[in-house]
């Protein structure tokens with residue numbers, strides 16, 4: 001059984017329980033992060049923890065733990081579970097309040113960290129590529145819950161995922177209110193056109209993905225012209241290559257979009273090159289858990 005960090009203690013999975021009055025549950029009032037460890041090293045730990053603090057700041061939530069202490073606790077959670085390759089979830093909620101939504105009643109944020117075995121995507125996704133469809137659910141406005149905030153309010157993304165599931169597609173491509181592509185339900189989107197590597201800007205309503213950032217750097221290092229600019233469905237249908245990025249997904253080639261075949265219908269050369277470079281980084285970088 002796994003050991004969960006919950007509000008200052010490590011408890012058995014069966015004892016890791018949250019109040020029904022926790023506003024994370026009642027209202028989705030909280031923030032989270034999803035990280036990975038590769039061979040006993042946590043990839044981009046600082047970047048993920050920093051994004052957690054930024055998400056918290058944006059929703060007026062003060063995390064009752066210092067940056068370094070939280071980092072140490074994440075490392076300890078992986079260590080206590082004896083994991084080498086893991087998926088790590090860090091959650092901070094507004095805490096226990098009453099049934100009203102006023103957060104002033106919530107005196108102490110709830111913090112928990114789960115480190116578990118990683119559920120990898122099927123190998124066929126990487127070998128053959130995946131098909132995606134544009135969904136009807138739109139990205140919420142930046143002036144509402146800004147999609148850059150990794151909040152516990154993921155219903156928008158979940159609705160998009162259900163639409164994709166219902167259509168028999170692997171992922172759903174979400175447009176923003178202006179009709180531009182934003183991202184998928186839990187991954188950022190990239191296209192390759194000739195020597196250009198293009199991804200929608202943060203302002204288009206996307207999460208500032210950690211993998212996205214790594215891929216932008218890889219793109220620059222291998223001589224591609226990287227652009228963060230608005231893209232339309234036409235741009236995707238007519239691109240040479242398309243792929244998605246995310247902590248869980250890493251780099252997944254997309255070969256069909258709304259029944260249009262992308263490129264030659266196989267994972268693209270540049271996509272595969274970027275994936276290889278990305279995998280190399282996960283092997284050589286990272287914060288060690290066991291030393």
Ligand code: PXG
Nearest residue numbers: 185186187188207209210211212246247248
């Ligand atoms: N966009 C959204 C909306 C995300 O939630 C990403 C992009 C990719 O970001 P990173 O930093 O991981 O490169 C995410 C993060 C899952 C799952 O189980 C995935 C995410 C969040 C929650 C669950 O697939 N992805």
